[in-house]
Amino acid sequence: MVVKMDMRKREKTKSMEKERLQVMDLSGMSLDSLPKPSLDLATICKLDLSNNNLQDIPESLTARLLNLEVLDVRSNQLKSLPNSIGCLSKLKVLNVSGNFIQILPKTIENCRALEELNANFNKLTMLPDTIGFELINLKKLSVNSNKLMFLPSSTSHLTSLKVLDARLNCLRALPEDLENLINLETLNVSQNFQYLETLPYSIGLLLSLVELDVSYNKIKTLPESISCLKKLQKLSVEGNPLTCPPMEVVEQGLHVVMEYMHHKINTSHETPKKKRWWIGKMVKCGTFNKEMGSGNKRPEHVGYNMLKQQNINGLASPGFMGMLSPLRIFSPRRSFG
Numbered sequence: 001m002v003v004k005m006d007m008r009k010r011e012k013t014k015s016m017e018k019e020r021l022q023v024m025d026l027s028g029m030s031l032d033s034l035p036k037p038s039l040d041l042a043t044i045c046k047l048d049l050s051n052n053n054l055q056d057i058p059e060s061l062t063a064r065l066l067n068l069e070v071l072d073v074r075s076n077q078l079k080s081l082p083n084s085i086g087c088l089s090k091l092k093v094l095n096v097s098g099n100f101i102q103i104l105p106k107t108i109e110n111c112r113a114l115e116e117l118n119a120n121f122n123k124l125t126m127l128p129d130t131i132g133f134e135l136i137n138l139k140k141l142s143v144n145s146n147k148l149m150f151l152p153s154s155t156s157h158l159t160s161l162k163v164l165d166a167r168l169n170c171l172r173a174l175p176e177d178l179e180n181l182i183n184l185e186t187l188n189v190s191q192n193f194q195y196l197e198t199l200p201y202s203i204g205l206l207l208s209l210v211e212l213d214v215s216y217n218k219i220k221t222l223p224e225s226i227s228c229l230k231k232l233q234k235l236s237v238e239g240n241p242l243t244c245p246p247m248e249v250v251e252q253g254l255h256v257v258m259e260y261m262h263h264k265i266n267t268s269h270e271t272p273k274k275k276r277w278w279i280g281k282m283v284k285c286g287t288f289n290k291e292m293g294s295g296n297k298r299p300e301h302v303g304y305n306m307l308k309q310q311n312i313n314g315l316a317s318p319g320f321m322g323m324l325s326p327l328r329i330f331s332p333r334r335s336f337g
Contacts, residue, residue, distance in 0.1 A: 021045035021067055027052070034061065046070040050095070053077055059084045066090070074098045074118070086110035097121050097142075109134035116140040120165075124148055132157040144168050144188070149195075156180050167191045167213070173198065179205035188213040190236065204228040215239045227261035 022039065023046040031052040041064040049057075054076040063084040065071075068091055075098040085091075086107030094111070097120040104119065106128050114135050124146035132154030140163040141155075148169040155164075156175045163186045171192040178184075184206050189196060196217040203212075204225020209232055214222075216239035226232075235254050242250060245260045 024048070027072070034058065042066045044068055046072075048072045049076070050074045051076075055079070057082050063087045069093065069113075071095070081105050081108070083107045089113060092116065094118070104128055104131075111135070112137065114138055115160075118142045119146070121145045126150070127152050127155075130154050136160060139163070139183075141165070151175055153177070159183065162186065164188070171196050174200055174203075176200045176202060178202040181206055183208050185209060186211045190215040190217070190239075192217050194218060199223050201225050207231065210234070212236070220244070222257075222261065224261050224265035227258050227265055232258075 020043055022043050024037075024039075024044050025048045026034075027048045028051040031049070031054060034049070034054070034057070041061070044065055045067055047065065047068060047070070050072045051074070054073065055078065057073065057078070059082045062082050065088060068088050070093045071088070071091060072093075072095045074095045078096065078099040078101055080101060081096065081104065083105050084107070085094075085105060086109070088111050090113050091111045092113055093116045094108075094114060095116075095118040097118050099122050101119065101122040102125060104124070104127060108114075109128060109131060112134060115137055117135075117138060117140070120142050121144075124143060125148065127143070127148070129152050131152060135158065137160050138158050139160050141158065141161060142163070142165040144165045145168040148166065149172055151166060151171070151174065153175045156177045157180050159180055160183060161181055162183050164181075164184060165186070165188045167188045167190040169192055171189060172195050174189065174196075178200060179202050185208055187203075187206065187209060188211075190213045193216060196214075197219060199214060199219065199222065201223045202225070203209075203223055204227070206229065209229050211234045212226075212229070212232060213234075213236040215236040219237070219240040220242060221244040222237070222242070226235075232254070235257065237250060244264070245257055249256055249260045
């Protein structure tokens, strides 16, 4: 009975604390600086400072926002964020888009409850190196329209991440080890125009991926591992100088692209180091059976439907020639979606 009473008291206390928490909306007021708050900062759960002319946020302000869960400072004149942002241990949503921020403070890694980070339309040239090791609850990372040349390798450790939007940057490459992004559903690295030329083989290990947009880059060859993305529903590759798969295959839609890449992965006679490394990862994750690489027996892959099993000699097989028949190649363009 005593235990039950204690639990009821705790629940009642939590309920009362939630009722005391307040939302402060100072958006769209053309503020150049923040007015002295008229209430206890520890009672604020959401602070909206968007669409003002703020050039900085005082260190002392964020240090006292102990119960803040949502901070919106988009569309201001901010060039940096205060280091004390690391004090916001309950922060779940941070929107700093539409500012002039060049670098995020390393202390942001202390915001371990963070689930959504929106830093679009800034001047970011890099992200904190260890951001992926600390923000383990992050579900959405939006950093489009910046000047990022690379994503830190620790990005591949954001195991809760569902959306990664890094379009309109200067990305030269993506992290090699993507296999830990087990919940990633949307990956958009489009419009890195003159810079992004390749995709890592490990992209085939993103087994929750539903949408992949790599359009308007300089990609000539898609990795064969893409054929393992059994949940993929939308693939955007337009605006690339693609040679593999050829454009006549691309124009026939996602299903034909997947068949083409599936054929390529199963008929390749060369096994370069990179591919051996990738196949080992796929075996470890259970995507291939363990007969891969032993003898000439073709592996059965659970990540996509197998084509009819038959001997294939290059592109002359009946199944593959059917796939690239004139009727299919010159059929009207179909959507990838």
